[in-house]
Amino acid sequence: MAAPTQPQKTTYDAIVIGAGIQGSFTAYHLAQRNRDTLLLEQFILPHSRGSSHGQSRIIRSVYPQEYYSRMMPDCFRLWQQLEAEVGTHLYRQTGLVVLGPAGDPELEGCRRSLGDGQVLDAAALARHFPGFRLQAGEVAVLDSTAGVLFADRALRAVQEVFRRHGGTVRDGEKVLRIEPGAVVTVTTTGGVYQAPQLIITAGAWTGPLVESLGLRLPLQPLRIDVCYWREKEPKSANTGSVSPCFLTLGLSQAPHGIYGLPALEYPGMVKVCHHHGSRTDPDKRDQDPSGADRPDIGLLSSFISSYLPGLETQPAVRETCLYTNTPDEDFILDRHPKFSNIIIGAGFSGHGFKLAPVVGKLLCELSLGEKPSYNMAPFSITRFPDVLQAAL
Ligand SMILES: Cc1cc2nc3c(=O)[nH]c(=O)nc-3n(C[C@H](O)[C@H](O)[C@H](O)COP(=O)(O)OP(=O)(O)OC[C@H]3O[C@@H](n4cnc5c(N)ncnc54)[C@H](O)[C@@H]3O)c2cc1C
Known part of the structure; x- marks a missing residue:
């Protein structure tokens, strides 16, 4: 006789939508901070439909904008920490x-x-x-200091450590609906989940997803x-x-x-x-x-x-x-202006991979209500005019 199947768990401390590098690092930090976290992905993993696939990405200290260059020592340190956690090389120094x-x-x-x-x-x-x-x-x-990050391998590594810390990944489940509230309800093609904190890191699909929450972000x-x-x-x-x-x-x-x-x-x-x-x-x-x-x-x-x-x-x-x-090619890392327990990480404008360990840390800090480790002004939603739709 087949063993009875466990009823699917539906409530978590935090839900992260999108298992690209940004969502995976956010989930990794949350799990390391002992938050029971669900990471949802619309496609079966691994996939090549988003922005985080492929074998290589540049990592460098050099940045014209100081607010990114200031984050880079922390990024290098966190990438090294991940390498140590999985016992695999994820980076090759080339200059x-x-x-x-x-x-x-x-x-x-x-x-x-x-x-x-x-x-x-x-x-x-x-x-x-x-x-x-x-x-x-x-x-x-x-x-x-610069070099190449092995992107596919890095993404697998972050997700592996997330799981090791008790995190749950549910792939092949597209988020269809988000109902805001003190507890957010997320309906996917596979189930209905609830958590007091939601983080949206849905890459190129973020625009339509947040539009259903009354936000019109200038994401292209x-x-x-x-x-x-x-x-x-x-x-x-x-x-x-x-x-x-x-x-x-x-x-x-x-x-x-x-x-x-x-x-x-x-x-x-x-x-x-x-x-x-x-x-x-x-x-x-x-x-x-x-x-x-x-x-x-x-x-x-x-x-x-x-x-x-x-x-x-x-x-x-x-x-x-x-x-x-985004129009200025700076990231969006902020709370929803109306629903403060919904955090958005988007608009990585082709330079977000190297910074993902710190992006994940910042999104985790925002969702825990902590003071973020870096100045968040360059990444605020309200730097863009008229993002909040009148209807909500
Ligand atoms: C060609 C190229 C070269 C690059 N080179 C560099 C580089 O050298 N250095 C660097 O730092 N950066 C580089 N980048 C940028 C970097 O790769 C991206 O900034 C980063 O991968 C963005 O990650 P993400 O998690 O935001 O997006 P994604 O990886 O796209 O992840 C978003 C995920 O959300 C999922 N999703 C969306 N909607 C839903 C839904 N409704 N339900 C469930 N899941 C959903 C998607 O399927 C996807 O998996 C490059 C990007 C490209 C394309």
């Missing part, structure tokens, strides 16, 4: 160069964010990293081409273990926001992408109405011809990912 015109104010901000970062001119950069070719008047700021999902470019000759672009990540500020022959990572996930292929995408509906991400080549590919090809001549100029592999951008 990173920020490429820009000499004297550029944003480049200066980057240099200052490193204390007194090392500046390399074209000749010095070519000596250190022969794959790069800068144009006259351009320089590189070196962040030697973007489809991003993730391109890998083959070395003309193995290691010709100096993509071995010493090759750094890079990102560009406005260069003479390339726009702001091109970034790259050394050949790690696919042998002999360097990841070079543009921090820019086309508007999309996250449920229709891969529908390409024209079938035509994307303008970003042409732009990246031309960048590679000028600055990374050791790579072929057509991508060998193309994958897809989603950004969810």
